[in-house]
Amino acid sequence: MNQLEVKGNWNIVKGRLKQKWGQLTDDDLDYVEGLEEELVGRIQKRTGETREAVEKAIEDSRHV
Known part of the structure; x- marks a missing residue:
């Protein structure tokens, strides 16, 4: 996974977290x-x- 993919995934996660917990x-x-x-x-x-x-390695550990 390259840096651009990591950044894109992080932006998706941030959006979902803000939807769930708007106070963040x-x-x-x-x-x-x-x-x-x-x-x-x-x-x-x-x-x-x-x-x-x-x-x-970090990404692989998330899918175990």
Whole structure:
């Protein structure tokens, strides 16, 4: 999954979350998005894996 697909999927998820919980703000959701970016960066730093490999592993773990 490339960065554009990840971003598109995140936008869909954000929209669904805002539909379910209208009190969520863009700032709330941007914070969560930032945490995912931080997680990918931390995994890369610790393992030396490429960003693409880390994102694929995370995506694969969501479908288990």
